[in-house]
Amino acid sequence: MVSEPYVDLAASHVLHLEFDRRYPLVVRGEGVWVEDSAGRRYLDAMSGGSMAATLGHGRRDLIAAARKQAERLAYVHNERLTNPAQERLAQELVDVAPAGFTRVRFVTGGSEANEMALQLARSYHVQRGEGNRWHIISPAQAYHGPTMATLGLTDRPGLQRPFGPYLPEHLSIPPSTWRFDPTGEGALDALDRALEKAGPQNVSAFFCEAISAAALPAYTPPRRFWEGLAERRERHGFLICFDEVVTGVGRTGNWFAGCDTPLVPDIIATAKGLGAGYAAIGAVLCHDRVYRSFEEGSRKFTLGHTWDGAPLSCAVGLAVLDVLRSEGLIDRVRNRGAALRVELAEALGSIPMVKEVRGHGFLLGVSFVDPRDGDSFLPPELGVAGRIDAAAFQRGLITLSTQPTRDGYAGDQTLFAPPFITADSELEDMVARFADSVRAVATEAEAQLAGRETVPSIPQDVR
Numbered sequence: 294m295v296s297e298p299y300v301d302l303a304a305s306h307v308l309h310l311e312f313d314r315r316y317p318l319v320v321r322g323e324g325v326w327v328e329d330s331a332g333r334r335y336l337d338a339m340s341g342g343s344m345a346a347t348l349g350h351g352r353r354d355l356i357a358a359a360r361k362q363a364e365r366l367a368y369v370h371n372e373r374l375t376n377p378a379q380e381r382l383a384q385e386l387v388d389v390a391p392a393g394f395t396r397v398r399f400v401t402g403g404s405e406a407n408e409m410a411l412q413l414a415r416s417y418h419v420q421r422g423e424g425n426r427w428h429i430i431s432p433a434q435a436y437h438g439p440t441m442a443t444l445g446l447t448d449r450p451g452l453q454r455p456f457g458p459y460l461p462e463h464l465s466i467p468p469s470t471w472r473f474d475p476t477g478e479g480a481l482d483a484l485d486r487a488l489e490k491a492g493p494q495n496v497s498a499f500f501c502e503a504i505s506a507a508a509l510p511a512y513t514p515p516r517r518f519w520e521g522l523a524e525r526r527e528r529h530g531f532l533i534c535f536d537e538v539v540t541g542v543g544r545t546g547n548w549f550a551g552c553d554t555p556l557v558p559d560i561i562a563t564a565k566g567l568g569a570g571y572a573a574i575g576a577v578l579c580h581d582r583v584y585r586s587f588e589e590g591s592r593k594f595t596l597g598h599t600w601d602g603a604p605l606s607c608a609v610g611l612a613v614l615d616v617l618r619s620e621g622l623i624d625r626v627r628n629r630g631a632a633l634r635v636e637l638a639e640a641l642g643s644i645p646m647v648k649e650v651r652g653h654g655f656l657l658g659v660s661f662v663d664p665r666d667g668d669s670f671l672p673p674e675l676g677v678a679g680r681i682d683a684a685a686f687q688r689g690l691i692t693l694s695t696q697p698t699r700d701g702y703a704g705d706q707t708l709f710a711p712p713f714i715t716a717d718s719e720l721e722d723m724v725a726r727f728a729d730s731v732r733a734v735a736t737e738a739e740a741q742l743a744g745r746e747t748v749p750s751i752p753q754d755v756r
């Protein structure tokens with residue numbers, strides 16, 4: 294079945310995402326390296342590709358923790374039974390969450406965590422007798438998962454098609470990037486218009502990534518936006534939910550990105566780094582004021598999934614938190630990440646196609662523009678994002694670039710999110726291979742741009 298080191302798609306029974314892509318067959322991993330079936334090794338600058346493998350591959354301590362728990366008790370359903378691993382993990386997460394968070398519900402992944410956050414916000418209002426509140430407002434250029442409820446949160450036709458008929462109609466605002474709204478005031482005006490349109494008394498929550506992941510790599514709104522958002526929450530009574538599926542559990546150099554924002558959210562959804570790629574686990578954390586509405590109301594929340602809070606996955610979560618603490622990895626990510634951003638910016642500095650290098654901790658993003666004016670999107674047909682990943686792969690480096698140009702808010706961009714345990718020499722190696730890849734693609738793209746029209750971003754009022 295395998296024509297090494299790629300899977301033969303014609304013979305594969307897996308329903309892959311893209312039928313015209315060559316899928317490398319990865320057979321093992323150790324630290325920040327993965328190896329394909331032909332024995333070629335790649336530096337994993339994307340923590341397993343999805344930012345989940347935050348502690349690297351092949352960790353014997355995490356495997357041992359999973360094994361120990363599985364031998365004692367792998368599974369019980371948490372609807373009528375609970376277990377020590379779930380109880381302890383909830384306690385440990387509350388201990389490191391932003392001040393005031395007191396309760397945790399476990400799930401098995403990011404989309405489920407976000408859906409549960411939506412249910413939590415809506416139920417909070419219902420508990421308080423405000424059953425009219427259901428609208429969600431969120432930044433348009435985001436990713437919250439592929440389920441119907443989470444797809445409905447973004448305003449990205451490119452992702453939502455053809456599921457439109459199933460998606461609830463929520464309201465969105467443009468991101469406060471340098472391109473649309475560098476101060477954050479434009480997004481606040483858009484938020485006011487969205488509140489007006491829904492009727493502020495009908496809004497359940499503002500839902501956003503505190504620091505974006507793949508949708509707008511490592512972008513976070515300016516301080517003024519957060520302050521204005523907090524003022525509006527105070528005035529209108531909606532909740533603020535953070536999608537920390539990627540940023541939670543250390544990625545940005547704190548336990549949660551919400552510990553560093555100028556406002557404290559009401560609900561946090563997290564996933565990937567909690568299981569570090571060794572278990573499918575996510576969690577929704579809620580502020581005590583949210584929990585109290587249930588405590589003083591119906592005294593029950595809502596149904597869960599079969600694997601929520603299972604001993605096996607919670608034991609892995611506990612072992613992950615243990616490693617983060619014992620190896621001082623949150624501090625390392627914060628301190629080393631700041632230097633890594635500078636190193637990346639310096640390495641890419643002479644390439645006119647590179648517009649911005651941004652980020653926090655080990656979540657860094659690079660955005661690309663048409664070098665002829667330093668502003669327009671690159672023509673999508675050049676496929677720059679895909680070519681950068683291919684060039685990096687050829688150089689033994691795994692990166693994740695995207696091209697959401699058709700959604701109107703961002704062009705070609707790359708996310709750079711290495712495992713927290715990456716050694717200094719490996720980080721240097723990653724930066725060098727990445728810069729080399731971008732330079733090679735930029736040189737070709739510049740030649741291809743000659744004679745082509747520029748692709749301006751789509752003005753918001755005609756979308």
Ligand SMILES: Cc1ncc(COP(=O)(O)O)c(C=O)c1O
Binds near residue numbers: 403436506539
């Ligand atoms: C920010 C963000 N939210 C939600 C999700 C969905 O998580 P999952 O794929 O675990 O359902 C992702 C996945 O990449 C993500 O990056």
